[in-house]
Amino acid sequence: MLQTYTYPKYPYVQPAEQKERVARRYPVVIVGAGPVGMAAAIDCRLHGIPVVLLDEDDTVSIGSRGVCYAKRALEILDRLGVGERVVAKGVSWNVGRTFFHEEEVFNFNLLPEPDHKRPGMINLQQYYLEQYLVERCVELGVDLRWKNRVVSVQRMSDQVRLTIETPDGTYGIEADWLIAADGAKSPIRKLMGLEVEGKIFHDRFLIADVVMKADFPAERWFWFDPPFHPNQSVLLHRQADNVWRIDFQLGWNTDPEEEKKPEKVIPRIKAMLGDEREFELEWVSVYTFQCRRMQEFRHGRVLFVGDAAHQVSPFGARGANSGIQDTDNLVWKLKLVLDGKAPEKLLDTYSSERVAAADENILNSTRSTDFITPKSNTSRLFRNAVLTLAEHHAFARALVNSGRLSVPAFLTESPLNTADEDEFAGRMVPGAPMDDAPVGLPDGGKGWLLDQIGGQGFQLLYFTDVAERLGDRLERLRELTVDAVPVEPLIVSEKAGSVAGARVLHDLMHLVAKRYDAREGSVYLLRPDQHVVARWRKFDAHKVRAAVARAICNQ
Amino acid sequence: MTKGELAMPLTLTPNFSEAGKRYFRAFSPGDDFYEMLIDAHRDLDDGESAMLNAQLILLLANHIGDLAVLREALAKAREGA
Ligand SMILES: Cc1cc2nc3c(=O)[nH]c(=O)nc-3n(C[C@H](O)[C@H](O)[C@H](O)COP(=O)(O)OP(=O)(O)OC[C@H]3O[C@@H](n4cnc5c(N)ncnc54)[C@H](O)[C@@H]3O)c2cc1C
Numbered sequence: 001m002l003q004t005y006t007y008p009k010y011p012y013v014q015p016a017e018q019k020e021r022v023a024r025r026y027p028v029v030i031v032g033a034g035p036v037g038m039a040a041a042i043d044c045r046l047h048g049i050p051v052v053l054l055d056e057d058d059t060v061s062i063g064s065r066g067v068c069y070a071k072r073a074l075e076i077l078d079r080l081g082v083g084e085r086v087v088a089k090g091v092s093w094n095v096g097r098t099f100f101h102e103e104e105v106f107n108f109n110l111l112p113e114p115d116h117k118r119p120g121m122i123n124l125q126q127y128y129l130e131q132y133l134v135e136r137c138v139e140l141g142v143d144l145r146w147k148n149r150v151v152s153v154q155r156m157s158d159q160v161r162l163t164i165e166t167p168d169g170t171y172g173i174e175a176d177w178l179i180a181a182d183g184a185k186s187p188i189r190k191l192m193g194l195e196v197e198g199k200i201f202h203d204r205f206l207i208a209d210v211v212m213k214a215d216f217p218a219e220r221w222f223w224f225d226p227p228f229h230p231n232q233s234v235l236l237h238r239q240a241d242n243v244w245r246i247d248f249q250l251g252w253n254t255d256p257e258e259e260k261k262p263e264k265v266i267p268r269i270k271a272m273l274g275d276e277r278e279f280e281l282e283w284v285s286v287y288t289f290q291c292r293r294m295q296e297f298r299h300g301r302v303l304f305v306g307d308a309a310h311q312v313s314p315f316g317a318r319g320a321n322s323g324i325q326d327t328d329n330l331v332w333k334l335k336l337v338l339d340g341k342a343p344e345k346l347l348d349t350y351s352s353e354r355v356a357a358a359d360e361n362i363l364n365s366t367r368s369t370d371f372i373t374p375k376s377n378t379s380r381l382f383r384n385a386v387l388t389l390a391e392h393h394a395f396a397r398a399l400v401n402s403g404r405l406s407v408p409a410f411l412t413e414s415p416l417n418t419a420d421e422d423e424f425a426g427r428m429v430p431g432a433p434m435d436d437a438p439v440g441l442p443d444g445g446k447g448w449l450l451d452q453i454g455g456q457g458f459q460l461l462y463f464t465d466v467a468e469r470l471g472d473r474l475e476r477l478r479e480l481t482v483d484a485v486p487v488e489p490l491i492v493s494e495k496a497g498s499v500a501g502a503r504v505l506h507d508l509m510h511l512v513a514k515r516y517d518a519r520e521g522s523v524y525l526l527r528p529d530q531h532v533v534a535r536w537r538k539f540d541a542h543k544v545r546a547a548v549a550r551a552i553c554n555q
Numbered sequence: 556m557t558k559g560e561l562a563m564p565l566t567l568t569p570n571f572s573e574a575g576k577r578y579f580r581a582f583s584p585g586d587d588f589y590e591m592l593i594d595a596h597r598d599l600d601d602g603e604s605a606m607l608n609a610q611l612i613l614l615l616a617n618h619i620g621d622l623a624v625l626r627e628a629l630a631k632a633r634e635g636a
Binding site for chain 2: 293364367368371376377378381382385386388389392393395398399401404407410427432
């Protein structure tokens with residue numbers, strides 16, 4: 001098979017404490033250097049938390065696995081410092097074609113909503129994402145230990161003790177907090193005797209990475225019941241380096257080992273592409289999938305993230321995308337708890353907020369799966385009726401579900417929100433993931449709202465026409481910056497301007513005010529993970545402080 | 556609008572919603588409906604499902620009432636049959 005990518009082999013170094021035979025204590029230990037564990041490690045470092053990251057392997061994901069990285073994950077990756085590389089290497093696509101039997105029934109153009117920094121999604125092989133994350137971990141001084149397999153977990157009231165196996169034998173490590181990012185089979189979950197509940201789909205998919213020799217459009221093609229693969233579905237997607245990902249639904253009664261053989265795979269692809277197109281196989285795998293989650297993502301001092309906590313079917317690309325959002329939700333809370341500024345129960349809201357998000361992801365990917373692989377004659381009949389109507393009618397096109405774009409959850413039920421007391425239109429409700437918009441930066445350059453938000457602490461957007469006229473309100477805004485849990489005021493000004501002691505963002509196209517339904521004097525309190533906490537028509541420092549206290553369970 | 560004032564054309568653009576419910580994603584109400592529909596058929600055999608469908612059509616047709624709309628819907632459905 002062809003190779004467009006050379007898998008790095010990261011060096012194993014014997015841990016100092018194994019040599020010295022002393023167990024060391026760390027504030028945070030993370031198990032699993034997949035995309036989610038690495039995102040957590042980078043975020044910890046950005047918060048100044050020393051972190052040990054353990055992985056039993058010494059390379060990146062084998063085969064493409066995750067291909068679609070959605071807008072919200074890209075925004076978080078921007079904050080972590082790898083967004084630019086991922087987007088530069090990734091492939092953008094807009095046109096999707098849907099085929100039923102021989103014919104194309106419709107196509108859509110996913111033109112990105114204008115005036116957001118990041119598009120709806122990009123395609124990139126998971127190994128590239130992981131490689132960039134590894135490099136960023138190293139740059140930030142993550143204590144990354146390859147060939148370190150966790151073999152036992154001991155939970156105490158004030159710490160977690162791990163036994164780790166390396167090529168040199170075993171050693172122990174102590175952690176104040178353990179982040180379990182050890183994937184769908186999560187040994188940590190098993191060692192702790194915890195359950196993960198949900199639905200197993202009785203279906204198999206063959207996935208192949210194929211290198212095309214000739215030009216082929218960068219589009220997403222989805223076939224329902226095509227002549228070259230009757231009764232099943234097929235998906236074709238472009239990735240970086242002219243590598244194409246093809247997913248064939250196989251059904252349950254197939255032999256995965258048999259199906260993986262090139263002599264079986266190549267004729268399938270030939271039938272699909274037409275004989276004249278030249279291609280080479282790079283990687284083939286067969287997978288089954290499940291939609292399930294743990295009851296709780298926090299168990300004392302152990303916090304489960306990513307596939308260890310929840311799994312979805314790949315339709316809708318919600319696996320890695322949602323795992324990265326888990327860490328975005330978790331790390332700022334962990335930092336406040338480690339610093340003694342918030343009670344431990346703040347971490348329970350990591351669980352409740354991300355359980356709600358996982359349920360939404362499971363719901364959406366289950367619905368896509370049920371549409372793509374109907375389980376009864378009637379379900380198939382309705383599916384085919386929708387596809388037939390879709391050729392002519394917009395309402396039916398909207399019902400065709402070959403995977404819904406991965407989008408972040410609105411945390412509208414979160415106990416951390418402060419409910420609206422003033423009238424606002426639009427969707428930036430308490431709990432909403434923030435909308436982006438272009439802004440003029442204090443240095444005169446052009447930038448993006450979301451790049452100015454989040455990471456370190458809470459922020460308050462203050463909307464005004466002319467920043468210079470804030471007068472003594474500016475003093476009151478600035479007082480928030482010296483609170484125990486500080487709030488940085490960010491002035492969003494209709495006219496370009498500057499004031500002493502606060503950053504002013506110029507609302508270049510008036511889109512910030514529009515998307516947030518803001519008027520003179522409106523304020524928005526924002527979490528470090530770019531979610532809206534509360535908003536008012538008029539600034540009141542007491543209310544802001546009460547909302548911050550509520551948002552960190554300090555009431 | 557009173558009856559007969561305007562012939563109601565058959566709605567062919569996405570039209571699902573639920574009173575009092577706020578949707579943040581355009582695909583959600585349609586997907587909610589589709590899931591309800593498939594769930595209603597759970598554990599029925601093909602004959603029972605056909606019977607459910609027939610009754611469902613009658614219930615919805617009566618609710619719509621307007622024969623012009625129903626005529627148009629029947630014609631469109633027959634095209635693809
Ligand atoms: C076919 C397919 C297509 C997909 N498509 C998409 C997509 O388009 N978009 C998307 O977002 N997601 C997609 N996914 C899902 C995505 O690949 C996963 O959700 C993602 O890899 C989860 O990341 P993770 O870090 O939680 O776990 P993993 O990537 O599984 O990483 C877990 C890590 O833990 C390590 N580990 C395990 N046990 C131990 C131990 N005892 N000690 C030390 N280390 C240990 C492993 O070596 C591994 O590195 C797809 C998955 C598949 C299979």
